[in-house]
Amino acid sequence: MSKNDNTQNLIDAALAAMPMAYAPYSKFQVGAAILDETGTIHTGVNVENAAYPQGSCAEAGAIAAMVMAGGKTIQAIAVAGRGDLLCTPCGGCRQRIREFAPLDTPILICGEDGLKATFTLDDLLPESFGPDHLTKE
Ligand code: THU
Secondary structure, X not given: OOHHHHHHHHHHHHHHHHHHOEOOOOOOOEEEEEEEXXXXXXXXXXXXXXXXXXXXXHHHHXXXXXXXXXXXXXXXXXXXXXXXXXXXXXXXXXXXXXOOOOOOOEEEEEEOOEEEEEEEHHHHOOOOXXXXXXXXX
């Protein structure tokens, strides 16, 4: 499978996940899809809670699915949400992605009609703190 096919599959996976989100409070459904180093795609959605701070983001769900499946590295991640504005990952999720992704990892921002913008992780989380900071000499 070519890289372009991989990218389109990732976008399609994020869009397919989006309507599965549990977002009764914000009504803002988000889907996320991660391509790992084996070529496997892992998806997640936001899951809100009546105790609002207990809600979780789509990216967090996709990362948990990747870890559970044995994936080690995020090669690309697609995030899909509706509306005119770009559904970019929240600050906390940028840091969550940082744990498993090199700085040049593409973050594909999608709307209902597909890809709207592409950033690298370094674009969205410059001068970041990551696992390398804690590696022993
Ligand atoms: N949300 C995500 O799942 N991912 C993002 O990148 C941005 C925001 C969710 C959290 C909450 O359930 C809803 O969108 C509104 O903030």
